[in-house]
Amino acid sequence: MKIYGDKISGNCLKVKYVCDLLNISYNWIDVDVVAGEAKRPEMVAKNAVGQVPFIELDDGRTLSQSNAIMRFLSEGSHLIPNDGYQRALMDQWLFWEQYSHETAIAVARFQVRFAGKAVTELNEALVEKGNSALAVMEMHLSEADWFVGDRLSLADIALFAYTQYAEEGGFSLSSKPFITAWLKRVREVVQ
Numbered sequence: 001m002k003i004y005g006d007k008i009s010g011n012c013l014k015v016k017y018v019c020d021l022l023n024i025s026y027n028w029i030d031v032d033v034v035a036g037e038a039k040r041p042e043m044v045a046k047n048a049v050g051q052v053p054f055i056e057l058d059d060g061r062t063l064s065q066s067n068a069i070m071r072f073l074s075e076g077s078h079l080i081p082n083d084g085y086q087r088a089l090m091d092q093w094l095f096w097e098q099y100s101h102e103t104a105i106a107v108a109r110f111q112v113r114f115a116g117k118a119v120t121e122l123n124e125a126l127v128e129k130g131n132s133a134l135a136v137m138e139m140h141l142s143e144a145d146w147f148v149g150d151r152l153s154l155a156d157i158a159l160f161a162y163t164q165y166a167e168e169g170g171f172s173l174s175s176k177p178f179i180t181a182w183l184k185r186v187r188e189v190v191q
Helices: 010-021 066-074 084-114 124-141 154-163 177-190
Strands: 002-005 027-030 054-056 062-064
Touching: 002 010, 010 066, 010 084, 010 154, 010 177, 054 066, 062 066, 066 084, 066 154, 084 124, 084 154, 124 154, 124 177, 154 177
Parallel strands: 002 027
Antiparallel strands: 002 054, 054 062
């Protein structure tokens, strides 16, 4: 299997973390997203949306979207809860991560770290959305060690991928002790 991705991307790191945790063999194909390599014709021929990550299976089939890839690769593993309700909760966090978390934390990080914007130049609504997402996480983690059940799941991996870089986008974690402790727990498992 090949993973097409850029290690600066939390979405790409999600797939790498899952493969490494589950000892899934892969070849990493570096794709520089900042240079626009994912949009090159040869890449779009493999993945019409022109984004990374995507995987190419040995039989030539491809799959994109980080959370879909994680779900596919983790089927039947300890990273997906056995209980149907717990799986639904995991999916709830996965959907929330892509809609309410990644769209703020990752975007702010990209604008500051890779596009050269000052934190003070960030759109106010973007900053508010990111702070709101972190507040939701902090509240949840004040009552639980993990996002679903009593162990690491795909929900934790998905949320870890960009939360670990939140400060690069101007979001302070200094007043978020539960997120900080959770980041340490996840880091001990995935890195």
